[in-house]
Amino acid sequence: MTIHKEGYTSIAIVVLVIFMANALVHYFISGSTFVVWTTYLLSFLLLVAVLQFFRNPRRRIITDDHTILCPADGKVVVIEETEETEYFHDKRIQVSIFMSPVNVHINRNPVSGKVSFFRYHSGKYLVAWHPKSSTLNERTSIAVRTATGKEVLFRQIAGAMARRIVWYVEEGAAVTQGEEFGFIKFGSRVDVFLPLGAKVDVKIGDKVSGGLTILGRFDQ
Incomplete structure (x- = not known):
């Protein structure tokens, strides 16, 4: 390590x-x-x-175009159908992972493809599990379009302790599943927005590992 x-x-x-x-x-x-x-x-x-x-920590990451990997270590705190209003402007399946200070805080690409959307927002520092932290806190929003045309949006969200979000991608860049796309210091949250047809492979309360846990699978 x-x-x-x-x-x-x-x-x-x-x-x-x-x-x-x-x-x-x-x-x-x-x-x-x-x-x-x-x-x-x-x-x-x-x-x-x-x-x-x-x-x-070193991790052996297995890539698969049909799966969505977990972008962060932590605990699954939200799984729900919601309206994504920043980029998709339609209904998506939201899966949220809370990262405590004891978790590894590296963020990894859940899918391979091309970055179709990127935005950084300065904002507040509400506790990461607050329902409005996804739209009010300091955050980045990144959407990746896969080779088959499916898109996944994932959002880094700063928490009450986290005061610095770091990202390594930009719009138009090619990214590989499991590789690092960013880092959040000291407690935070990552939201992932999946297509409605995707199958979610985790449940609320599950402890997950970035780049290792399969978050979901695309419909065939």
């Missing part, structure tokens, strides 16, 4: 803060063994927490 490139700056800042905090404790409170060892323990726990957040 490696550390994702998006974590380099954050990890460097955390290491600097830990170094300064420990130096101050040693300078001003060196006589208190309890305070010194408590600082050591908290410093260690903070570093481990940040390192695990930015972990980048």
Whole structure:
């Protein structure tokens, strides 16, 4: 397992803060063994927490033009028919995945194809499970058209802790199923909008893995 490139700056800042905090404790409170060892323990726990957040585990991803892969690690919190009003302007099946701070936060393309739509929206930072976070929070919306003409839209949504959405795609670009398309820092959500004829292979409450779990399948 490696550390994702998006974590380099954050990890460097955390290491600097830990170094300064420990130096101050040693300078001003060196006589208190309890305070010194408590600082050591908290410093260690903070570093481990940040390192695990930015972990980048190796995954063997199997591509299949008939399947829609899960774009993120987390828990399925929404499966419903809804009106998608930004791009499709019709009814779609929405599947939403909540990513807690302990999940891997790499986002992966659910299908292969060409990016037919991309938009970034600045916005609020409501908790990721809030019903209006999909339309009010900072977010990106990305639609990919497959070689067979089917389209899937997926949306990165910042949460109350997430303050930075990163994306690596642009409109017109070719993308491959399972490859990284972005990253969201510290707690977030990803919505996926599938065609009405698609078969959903997950249920609410399921824990899913980006690039590994099959979210659904296109109708034949």
